[in-house]
Amino acid sequence: MNTDQLQTFVVLARTGSFTKAAAELNLSQPAVSRHIQKLEHELGVPLLDQRRGRIELSEAGERLLTFADEVIEGRRRLMESLGAGPRALEGELRIAASTTPGEFLVPGLVAAFTKRHPRVTTQVLIADSSEVPERLRSRRYDIGFSGVELPDKDLYHQEVATDEIVLAVPPRHPFAGRASVELKELAGQPFVMREAGSGTIMSFHSALKDMGVEMPPYRTVMVLSTTTAVVSAVASGFGLGLVSLMALDARGPGGPVAVRIEGIPLRRCLYLVLERERALPPAPSAFCTWVMFQTGNGDRR
Numbered sequence: 574m575n576t577d578q579l580q581t582f583v584v585l586a587r588t589g590s591f592t593k594a595a596a597e598l599n600l601s602q603p604a605v606s607r608h609i610q611k612l613e614h615e616l617g618v619p620l621l622d623q624r625r626g627r628i629e630l631s632e633a634g635e636r637l638l639t640f641a642d643e644v645i646e647g648r649r650r651l652m653e654s655l656g657a658g659p660r661a662l663e664g665e666l667r668i669a670a671s672t673t674p675g676e677f678l679v680p681g682l683v684a685a686f687t688k689r690h691p692r693v694t695t696q697v698l699i700a701d702s703s704e705v706p707e708r709l710r711s712r713r714y715d716i717g718f719s720g721v722e723l724p725d726k727d728l729y730h731q732e733v734a735t736d737e738i739v740l741a742v743p744p745r746h747p748f749a750g751r752a753s754v755e756l757k758e759l760a761g762q763p764f765v766m767r768e769a770g771s772g773t774i775m776s777f778h779s780a781l782k783d784m785g786v787e788m789p790p791y792r793t794v795m796v797l798s799t800t801t802a803v804v805s806a807v808a809s810g811f812g813l814g815l816v817s818l819m820a821l822d823a824r825g826p827g828g829p830v831a832v833r834i835e836g837i838p839l840r841r842c843l844y845l846v847l848e849r850e851r852a853l854p855p856a857p858s859a860f861c862t863w864v865m866f867q868t869g870n871g872d873r874r
Contacts, residue, residue: 662856
């Protein structure tokens with residue numbers, strides 16, 4: 574468990590509503606649900622009882638709430654004692670991120686961090702995963718995020734989130750009523766694609782290669798530069814798309830439907846990317862430490 578999950582649990586317990594907790598935390602309702610599910614999975618007990626439309630805590634949930642309050646307050650006191658209170662840090666975060674983490678992961682991390690450190694300003698560039706190393710080496714950006722582990726030996730990667738690539742299907746498409754399809758069923762289907770440097774596309778082709786299979790012949794009807802654009806095109810009925818599940822969660826109900834491809838494991842990691850020999854200014858350095866602490870990861874590769 575990490576402090577983000579504990580903070581989500583505390584807010585949910587106080588508000589008694591997934592909708593209210595999501596609004597207060599600036600998260601999607603599925604993200605709030607995932608935090609709670611991860612806590613329940615790790616602890617092995619149910620934490621919530623839903624009665625008369627309001628969420629109440631189970632006995633285990635009450636015990637976790639006491640623990641969570643102590644952890645969050647203890648961390649606040651520690652940060653203050655180290656001179657890392659909200660007014661102790663200032664400077665600029667310059668982040669180069671590939672599309673999926675840049676659109677769906679980084680904004681939430683930055684919002685939470687700068688809420689604690691309001692004197693820190695942020696610049697985020699959205700680029701292909703293949704462009705992130707170049708942006709870091711230019712020294713115009715200090716921190717990278719990528720949807721694939723890049724091969725450059727002068728970079729190290731820290732897993733900060735997990736993601737899944739799914740087939741985005743228009744609501745009226747015959748696939749929309751199914752949980753999954755076989756790879757061979759994609760033959761001849763119209764596709765709205767990301768460009769070749771996309772981490773999503775690289776991860777998809779890598780998964781097919783690992784399985785020893787090939788994508789059947791299909792029709793590319795449009796190539797777009799962002800995941801959001803792909804989701805919008807799919808919603809308009811132009812074709813199918815390969816996108817992050819995060820993108821569809823962020824879209825909410827009524828949009829494209831997520832359908833899995835049978836037998837193809839498409840879960841992947843999202844990474845914080847840094848140059849190995851580069852000393853970061855205080856604000857980026859503190860942000861990296863904070864992200865690793867929030868995500869429960871501290872080992873750099």
